[in-house]
Amino acid sequence: MVTSAPRPQIVSGLNVSYDLDEDTKLSTSINFRTQSEDFPIETETFLKDGFESTDILTLTQNNGERNYMTSQLNFSKSFSENQDLFLGGQYSWYGQDLQTEIYNSINQQEYQFAGLRDQDFGIKRGSMRIDYENKTSSIFTVALGASLALAKANAYTYINSEAKNYGYEESIYASYADHSGNFKNWDYRIGLRIEESQVKGNYEQEQNLVIDRNNLNWLPSVQFNYTLENENTLSINYKKSLQRPNYSNASSIRAYLNPFLEFSGNINLRPTYTDEVSLNYQWKKMSFEVGYYTEKDPVYYSVDFNEAMERLIMSPNNLERENGIYLELAAPVSYKFLTSTNSLLFAYSEIMDAAGIQTLKAKPFFYYYSHNEIDIIPKTQFAINFRGQTTRHEGIYKRNSMFVLGASFSRTFFEKLQVSLNFNDIFQQMNYGETYQINNIYTNSLFFADGQEIAIGLKYSFGKNIKDATLQKNIDEELERLK
Secondary structure, three states, X not given: OEEOOOOOEEEEEEEEEEEEEOOEEEEEEEEEEEEEEEEEEEEEEEEEEOOEEEEEEEEEEEEEEEEEEEEEEEEEEEOOOOEEEEEEEEEEEEEEEEEEEEEEEEOOOOOEEEEEEEEEEEEEEEEXXXXXXXXXXXXXXXXXXXXXXXXXXXXXXXXXXXXXXXXXXXXXXXXXXXXXXXXXXXXXXXXXXXXXXXXXXXXXXXXXXXXXXXXEEEEEEEEEEEEOOOOOEEEEEEEEEEEOOOOOOOOOOEEEEEOOEEEEOOOOOOOEEEEXXXXXXXXXXXXXXXXXXXXXXXXXXXXXXXXXXXXXXEEEEEOOEEEEEEEEEEOOEEEOOEXXXXXXXXXXXXXXXXXXXXOOOOEOEEXXXXXXEEOOOOOEEEEEEEEEEOOEEEEOEEEOOEEEEEEEEEEEEXXXXXXXXXXXXXXXXXXXXXXXXXXXXXXXXXXXXXXXXXXXXXXXXXXXXXXXXXXXXXXXXXXXXXX
């Protein structure tokens, strides 16, 4: 499969803050992003059935547009040195339009028109939040809060002369409490978040709901820190959390690749629940951390055969469980003209599912990252970074090893003009391969990701530096789901 997609993009934003008085602050912001993309996808498929073989070339002409906007309003009030109140509201919107023309060529014959698709997806989401914090003493703090998030999405698909509208509604009500304090060499934080979520989804043509879920979730967290005599710190953490799927993944939108394979969303996706416990030791600038986690309903892409459509469908799916342990070392180093940030992760994870075949025994793997800045010439900086991982055996999945190298150069002229040059994935090594067997289908995939980029940056400072505007508090904690 080959595709190339030039993607002109416009990104804009505005942030305004105003101090009503010394203790009362009001701020607002709006951010907007739009992009259009026309991209053909060429796919070659070789089909062998007994002694007969067929070579199929597929060309899809895709015309797409994506728009994203988010705005928020923040209000904060300090009643005293120990009491703070925060109120905030945020509204976000994301829309995607995609038109596709499909052509197939069989055994080197002329391309024949095979279909037209028109698909639109839109999501609107509003959220509100209120927080109250009271520092009753120098060693005791209580924080209380509540939030509300409402979302409504619609996916329109016109495929093979059949039009469908899939509607999705979601409401999340949450309250949370956090208690922190310290005693001698101990610091602690204990928190609890209670969520009630309601999710409903149905096709316009059907009376009965396809999705109807109501969940009540209790999400506790505990952290204890002990400071040793040499000011090193030992921390123990436990947290239960959940991650909901992106709205576009949980929709009915589909992408045609060839007559035998399509990408599709999955309206049945459920949230992923994670329990994690970790132990961290901070020794000077170095950090050591060991942890264990278990996930219920983790989301992974897999392939299944749709008998009605007579083709394979690749989509995100909930698998049963994932367990893992990890050991991470973070070691920043500074020596004369060199500043280096390094991390090494040793991990073991096992993915389990009744429909998946444990073809490979899970094995440990390594992930490493290093960013190095060299400052030899005044006003000039050179940096080189690299990251990679060894081959990963995770029970159902086997993933390839990888090494990616990047570099950057920057210089300041006349005290105000900064020129920078950045190189990403210099050796073009961002190739993702995985092997697995689920639903009696064996899959061996290799994705070539052209992540090479050369970016030139110019930055000029006018006048004197001014005081930074008040940073806005995060209101919608699940904003990343709108994409």
